[in-house]
Amino acid sequence: MTALAALLTRDIRIALRAGGGALIGVLFFLIVVVLTPFAIGPEPALLVRVAPVTLWIGALLANLLSLDSLFATDREDGSLDLILMARSPLELTVAAKAAAQWLTTGLPLVVASPFLGMLLNLEPSESLAVTLTLAVGTPALTFTGVIGAALTVSLRRGGLLLAVLALPLTVPVLIFGVAASSAAITGAETFGASFTILCALTVMSFVAGPLAAAAALRLEME
Template identity: 60%
Template sequence: MSALKSLFYRELTLAVRLGGGALMAVIFFLIVVTVIPFAVGPDLNLLARIGPAILWIGALLANLLALDRLFQADQEDGSLDLMVMAPVPLELTVAVKAAAYWVTTGLPLAVAAPLFGMMLNMPAESLGAVCLTLLAGTPGLTFIGIIGAALTVALRRGGLLMAILVIPLMIPILIFGILATSAAVVVTTPFLNPFLLLLALSLGASVLGPIAAAAALRFGLE
């Protein structure tokens, strides 16, 4: 446990020192939320209706921003070989790295989402649900994304290939995240059903993602 805790703090420290993580993800998220209204026009009612989709698409893209470097940096300095040979199961190591990535990227996105929702004219009473759905769904996006990061660990500039591989797998989380958030905006539709499905998908990804990513890393290093 001490080794995993040290790894978690190491990942947090590296994310802060490298200047990426929370700040870059939130800035990218803000850019997406700011640019799309210019394309759809000044209709505030329309923005309120499509606001959940804008927020979720922005969060998905921002979550992918630095994910391709999650294992590449370790592979370049030799740390990845040590992680594979360590007595700690590689699946747990991958899960800890993914959790640290979510804390420095996904969590700030969920916290910033209500503020950006106000920019899209979303009702004030729905902003809490926006944060809640992103808190439930962004871990699933991260744990799915680590599979693509592991598959492209040996490729330079593999970010585009990683996105092509993992975005189709993220579509179910995106769909139920938008449905749950839209249900909070349009109160005539149920919120709990899509939210519970979103939670189930996120929990499933948190279990299967590290297993698949660890297998991809072992295969890539053979």
């Protein structure tokens, strides 16, 4: 636990020192939400129906924006080689980097989502319900996305390929995140089942994401 805390603290400092990630993600999230009424019309009932989809897709795309540099920066300055040769398990390092990534870019999206939900005509309680699903599901988006970041670390312009690789992996999280959000807004009894599956997917991503990303990094750097 001490090693994990040290790695997490280091990666958070690096992410904050780089700057811009959280602000760019939130601005992109805001743009997606603001453009939605212009695209489908300002009808309140329709905005409420599409609000869960809009917020989840906006959070997913904003999350992908910052994943491109997750390992690329370490590769450029040579620290990725040191990480691969370190005594600490590579999976632990990847998990720490993913956690730091979510804290610096994903968490601001969760904090902003209640206010953005109100722009889509959601009641405060409905916005908070959607925020709860995002708080549970966005870590899964990050821990799943690290697999794509690891697979494209050796490519100079791997951002588009990263999105192509990561998006299919995030589809289950997106489906059950939207389902839980919609059920929370409508008061449907399916909320509990969808939310439970979303929690299970997040827990699975905590294990599978670092394992798969670490294996991909070893293959990429051979």
